[in-house]
Amino acid sequence: MTNGEKARFTGTMLCGSIWACPTCSAIIRHERAHEVALAIGNHAEKLRKAAADQWQAEHEGQRLPPELMVSDSFGNYIFGTLTLRHDRTMPLAMTLDAILKGWTKMINGSPWQRASERWKIRGFVRAIEITYGVNGWHPHIHFVMFLDGDLDDGQREAMQQWLLDRWKTMVKRVAKAYKKKDGNPYNVAPNDEHGIDLQFKSGKDAGTAAAEYITKIQGDKGGVTLAQEIARGDIKNGRMGSVNPFQLLDSGCLGLSDFQREDLWLEYWQATLRRRCITWSRGLKEDMEVEELEDEELAEKADELPGLVGYVVPNRVYKDIRKSAPETLADALDAAEREDWQEVARLLPGGVILTDEQQDAIADGEAKPGDYLPTMSVMV
Ligand SMILES: [Zn+2]
Incomplete structure (x- = not known):
């Protein structure tokens, strides 16, 4: 079937892979973007309602001021990126494992509990993005944190420093496990200066931006069926010499030979198999009234697309x-x-x-x- 622009098969089984299937990946990412936007909308509304209830308790019988009637300006969010140093000798399976283990250690334990209370972190959505370039595989984490209140400049600075320090500590802790065939360790390490990047956002517009930030892939060559609906690629347009995995399938990509591209694709396919690409912190989906659906279930929405x-x-x-x-x-x-x-x-x-x-x-x-x-x- 076709919608006049893109064609696809219908009535066939869908693989449901967000990593390696251009058809399913585009659909799943599109649906996951909806979920993030929905959660941010519901979060803002919860905050508005709490503020309105409090105001009304203090001003009995009076009319609610207009700014407390709409949730557009409520909600504060942090968009973050975490990276590792990487070079061409490092297998993707290793750097991906390191970045995921580092993240898991970072967001667990009592220090994280205390940080969450201190900076009003309600929860987060995190996604893995993988690119390939002159320095080899570059897996990195994008996350959006939901805050229940605003932070002043001092708090923002303190939070950034704390996160960077904790990220470095955790990466160093997991790094020891990765050894080369000759027994020497790989240089798995955080980026010293650019190990973490944080942007503070607020209000309703942050919702759409966050949804894209989390679910888009660089260069957007993966969107086969939803190219029109998902106006992606504008935010993270391909930096020179770095491509997303689907682009590796284009002949001549980065000047690589067909054999090199095949090896890289298979390495990518294997390293990402059964890994979760986008995850939510415990309880956040339930809190924000977002239904829990598997990638495979989302891919089935393909049959609802027009054409x-x-x-x-x-x-x-x-x-x-x-x-x-x-x-x-x-x-x-x-x-x-x-x-x-x-x-x-x-x-x-x-x-x-x-x-x-x-x-x-x-x-x-x-x-x-x-x-x-x-x-x-x-x-x-
Ligand atoms: Zn598929």
């Missing part, structure tokens, strides 16, 4: 081609994007090109694509 089905083919044809010549499926998508259904039919033989009436019937929910298959094909 018209132009060609329908028996399941076994798709399955056979996926096994024998999977690149044909990509060629078929290319042809479908040009609405060249004759070409689609040539690539995936045994199906039916649908008429406008049939396309509309499917879009209106009056028919299913399979209804138009020749009877022989639907028989088992």
Whole structure:
């Protein structure tokens, strides 16, 4: 099916990988962005309501001032980035492990409890972003912290320093575990000056910005199906010489040979397998009334995306081609994007090109694509 711009398969199983699948990744990131924006909206409303209740308790019988009627200006947030020093000798599996373990240590224990109380940290959402460049793999963490109140300049400075110190301490603590084949340790270490970057934001506009900050990938080459809806790529547009993993699939990327790109992609695929990309602090989703959904469940929302089905083919044809010549499926998508259904039919033989009436019937929910298959094909 196609929406006139991008084509995709419908009625197939979705892998649900936020890391390695251009189709699922775009859908999941889009949905995760919604969740973050929703949480920030609900957080602001909770803060407004608390302030309004307090005001009313102090001003019985009086009319609520307008600034306490809308939640637009409520809520304070910190956007942060954590990085590690990295070089080309370091395997991604190692730096990714180090950054995740460092983070886990940072946000646990009584020092973190005290910090949360001191700086009114309600919770956070954190995401892993991975890029590749001249210095090898560069996994880093983006996080958005929800604060229940504002911080003055002194508090901000103190918090930044505390976070940087704690990040450095925790990375040094986990770093000892990573040794080269010859037994010498890798130089896993925090960046001395730029190990942490914090930006303080407030109000409703922070919501959209935070959603993008957490869920976007650099350069945005992953958005196959939702390119229009997700106007991404503007915030973190590709810095020179550094690409997102999907870009590694483009021939000639960074001047790498096909073999190098293949090795890098497989390394990326393996290192990220079963890792969680975006996580929320304990209880934050529940607090902010955001439903708990797995990546696979979100990917299924693909079937709700608009578009018209132009060609329908028996399941076994798709399955056979996926096994024998999977690149044909990509060629078929290319042809479908040009609405060249004759070409689609040539690539995936045994199906039916649908008429406008049939396309509309499917879009209106009056028919299913399979209804138009020749009877022989639907028989088992
Ligand atoms: Zn997928």
